[in-house]
Amino acid sequence: MQIERNEIRCFHAVVEAGGFSRAAERLNLSQSAVSQAIANLEHRLGAVLLRRGNPPQLTEAGIRLLRYAETVLNEERETLADIAQIKTGALSTLSLALSPATNARFGIALLREFSERNPLTRFKVTVAPSREIVHGVSDGRWEVGFGPLQHTMPDYFTVYSCFAETRRLMIARDHPSREALKRDPQATLRTLPLVTSYLDEAARRPSGDRLRNAFASVWEVSHMELRLALVAEGKAVTYVSNLVTELPPELEHIEGLPFSSIERQVGVYHLRHQPLSQAGARFLALCRERWNI
Structure with a gap:
């Protein structure tokens, strides 16, 4: 047995709006469609959820289902809000390690431009020795590394050489x-x-x-x-x-x-088979644009 999302939405709207007609207006449905959704839900569950009246009264089964409905719909709202923020970069974090020399020459300018383009993105930026960065990106400590490249970089990296x-x-x-x-x-x-x-x-x-x-x-x-x-x-x-x-x-x-x-050669790199976060992808795009790679 499965509870349909549209029936949950109708049930929640009836309780919250205090009646079938007001719930129908809120959902932009006909009153008969809302009534049929509640009837189908009660039939599937084998339990009365609402005692009809003005306003309808919840039964014990209805009280339990309401808690479930609120959890499901709140989670849906939060998920949609999070996705909207992710699309703007608000919930994305730039996890980046820079070598000391790269940071000394380009760190401030790169992060200034990145923050201007992505004002809601969070930073987790570390300055570390170049070989430690290679190991750290391999181990997942940082998503993106920017520093001197080894003569032979691990084949599980995607590498973009930026300058000498x-x-x-x-x-x-x-x-x-x-x-x-x-x-x-x-x-x-x-x-x-x-x-x-x-x-x-x-x-x-x-x-x-x-x-x-x-x-x-x-x-x-x-x-x-x-x-x-x-x-x-x-x-x-x-x-x-x-x-x-x-x-x-x-x-x-x-x-x-x-x-x-x-x-x-100095370049930027990340794990080849791990999708980049939005922040990581945007930082990589900034580097490729700056050094024409």
Whole structure:
């Protein structure tokens, strides 16, 4: 046995309006159609729901059905309201992770334009190291990642390359090992620590990713300003993206090494087989429009 939605609607309207004729007006139906719907419902349930009168009186069965009808119709109203808000972006959340350099160069401008286009959309935005973003999007922590792309991105991502980035190896100008670097850069670097943003699990690194072996040790410091300050104080060396425009004046580029500069592509990506939220799709569209991809 199944209760038809149109019969529930008629029953609720009769109770709420206090009569069959007023319910018919509210539903834009004939009074006979409303009466027939109630009769069909009572026949299907095998119970009297309303004692006819002015106004009709609910029976015990009618009281129970009214609670059900209110639940169903309220849920319907809330669902329709939610869908209407989702269509405008009001109930959608942009779950995004940006790399520090990408955020420094484009974060404010991107989020400003996105919020102007989608004023009701909520934000959940994180700045994180690039490799952590890859793992985080894979694990579902973030829906969309925007940062440097690995040489081989996982095939379960949809990837859009936006622009190129150059990362340069930097040291303090007055570092005690500066002259030694000019004479024998590779040997000298093996005495210096590299400060980087993220030490991932070795099992999750791409094969052949052994650049860190060229340094004495590796320090993990996720905060970009702190990394730059440590290098400016002569404590370590680090790679700095050309997207970062405000550098401490104490830093200079270490030249003459195969890895003095590293070229990378920066792009936006998400899980291929998981539908994007409306907010995610709109952010992706903004990026594709901005970089003509």
